[in-house]
Amino acid sequence: MLSRDEDILKAAEDWCQAGRGVALATVVETWGSAPRPVGSNLVIDNEGNFLGSVSGGCVEGAVVAEALDVIEDGRPRMLEFGVADETAWKVGLSCGGRIRVYVEKVS
Amino acid sequence: MKLDLLRELNAERAARRAVVLVTDIESGAQRLVKAADAARDPLYEIIDKHLRAGKSGMADTPQGRFFLTVHVPSPQLVITGAVHISQTLAPIGQLLGYDVTIVDPRTAFASIERFPDVKVIAEWPDIALPPLNVDRYTAFVALTHDPKIDDPALIHALSRECFYIGALGSRKTHAKRIERLKRAGLTDAELARIHAPIGLAIGAVSPAEIAVAIMAEITATLRLKAERAEAA
Numbered sequence: 001m002l003s004r005d006e007d008i009l010k011a012a013e014d015w016c017q018a019g020r021g022v023a024l025a026t027v028v029e030t031w032g033s034a035p036r037p038v039g040s041n042l043v044i045d046n047e048g049n050f051l052g053s054v055s056g057g058c059v060e061g062a063v064v065a066e067a068l069d070v071i072e073d074g075r076p077r078m079l080e081f082g083v084a085d086e087t088a089w090k091v092g093l094s095c096g097g098r099i100r101v102y103v104e105k106v107s
Numbered sequence: 108m109k110l111d112l113l114r115e116l117n118a119e120r121a122a123r124r125a126v127v128l129v130t131d132i133e134s135g136a137q138r139l140v141k142a143a144d145a146a147r148d149p150l151y152e153i154i155d156k157h158l159r160a161g162k163s164g165m166a167d168t169p170q171g172r173f174f175l176t177v178h179v180p181s182p183q184l185v186i187t188g189a190v191h192i193s194q195t196l197a198p199i200g201q202l203l204g205y206d207v208t209i210v211d212p213r214t215a216f217a218s219i220e221r222f223p224d225v226k227v228i229a230e231w232p233d234i235a236l237p238p239l240n241v242d243r244y245t246a247f248v249a250l251t252h253d254p255k256i257d258d259p260a261l262i263h264a265l266s267r268e269c270f271y272i273g274a275l276g277s278r279k280t281h282a283k284r285i286e287r288l289k290r291a292g293l294t295d296a297e298l299a300r301i302h303a304p305i306g307l308a309i310g311a312v313s314p315a316e317i318a319v320a321i322m323a324e325i326t327a328t329l330r331l332k333a334e335r336a337e338a339a
């Protein structure tokens with residue numbers, strides 16, 4: 001894998017170690033043209049700070065919002081974004097692809 | 108993910124060891140499979156396929172639906188020779204995401220002025236290379252034209268199964284190199300792994316163009332091999 005995600009997972013570890021609520025989002029499936037490959041990570045803390053990307057900017061806002069819920073209740077979630085999806089249309093995956101993102105709490 | 112698991116994952120990656128995180132996406136259960144232990148895992152075949160391709164992905168199995176996050180070490184580029192070609196090759200490698208290290212015992216070449224943003228080690232290969240963890244995720248390029256420097260480095264790179272090994276020099280120079288390395292005990296099969304003359308044939312003339320040809324050949328070797336492994 002050529003993408004540099006070590007700092008993202010290290011940040012997840014460090015943030016959690018420092019006592020912050022932390023969630024990890026991972027791109028698990030893509031269809032059509034998707035901006036970030038399967039396996040890409042985004043780490044989010046309970047204040048909405050984030051590092052990394054799952055889409056190159058299109059749906060990060062929505063993922064961060066869901067991640068705050070995941071940090072709150074500890075339940076992992078599977079999110080899907082695509083042009084056929086009304087939510088996704090709102091947050092805009094403009095490349096026309098479809099992605100599925102797994103969001104889990106780190107604890 | 109449990110913090111302990113994440114800590115273990117990060118430790119494996121820091122040590123440049125391949126590892127796969129297996130997530131049961133129905134239950135959220137997770138486990139870490141080290142490449143060295145993969146053969147003992149119930150999902151061995153599918154894990155091995157993903158490891159060889161270096162790609163994460165979803166796996167539908169009789170045991171359920173799993174997501175495999177594959178972590179192979181970030182590729183590194185190790186160059187012997189702080190030469191003119193390296194001045195372009197090193198930054199191109201960095202742009203492509205490689206950790207780049209240049210080894211050259213000749214201190215006049217290996218100066219900070221010539222390589223402001225690159226890790227340069229002004230030591231002989233026998234001292235400089237072992238701590239670099241040269242491995243199958245490493246591309247090795249010999250550019251000094253000096254057998255005293257390039258030959259021991261090539262022998263080291265071959266023993267560590269670098270995914271790409273290239274050496275600068277004409278066909279004639281390379282033929283002499285092959286003779287020397289054979290006398291040093293290397294087999295024909297090992298020596299056939301050395302790309303020489305180095306680089307894709309794009310008619311490169313200037314040092315910068317040769318650097319582009321080398322980096323293109325490294326990329327082709329990395330990506331086409333992964334594609335073949337995936338097709339298999």
